[in-house]
Amino acid sequence: MLQFGVHDKPDVDALAACLDRSITITGGNYHDDDLPASDASVELQLTGIPAAEQRYLVRHYRIDREHSNAYTVWLEMGSPQDPTPQQYARLKAAGQLQLLESPPWIKNTHGNPEFAFTLPRQAVSLVELSW
Numbered sequence: 483m484l485q486f487g488v489h490d491k492p493d494v495d496a497l498a499a500c501l502d503r504s505i506t507i508t509g510g511n512y513h514d515d516d517l518p519a520s521d522a523s524v525e526l527q528l529t530g531i532p533a534a535e536q537r538y539l540v541r542h543y544r545i546d547r548e549h550s551n552a553y554t555v556w557l558e559m560g561s562p563q564d565p566t567p568q569q570y571a572r573l574k575a576a577g578q579l580q581l582l583e584s585p586p587w588i589k590n591t592h593g594n595p596e597f598a599f600t601l602p603r604q605a606v607s608l609v610e611l612s613w
Contacts, residue, residue, distance in 0.1 A: 504610055504612040524599055525598045547604075595611060
């Protein structure tokens, strides 16, 4: 990636960490060209989670053009160099990490929960699964 860049197909990748009663997965959809493109389909299939748990809470946060993105809001404002206090408050709120949707509960499937979503180009998702 560093040597040749990302030109043919987007780089969709993830990293996971486990702590106590939760797993956190960070995934991104990157391409060097910041042009409109189809969303990537992502299917998370997790193993090794306690099978005794009946369900899992999924919190899905997103950074993209429409979520957790003060830059997009700043552009929509006309790129003010000296934002008013109201504009600054709006920019500050837009830059906070936002849930993509209301957190759903998913059922346990023999200790192997599955969670699917689409990920736009140039976007990052943070998925927290807790039990």
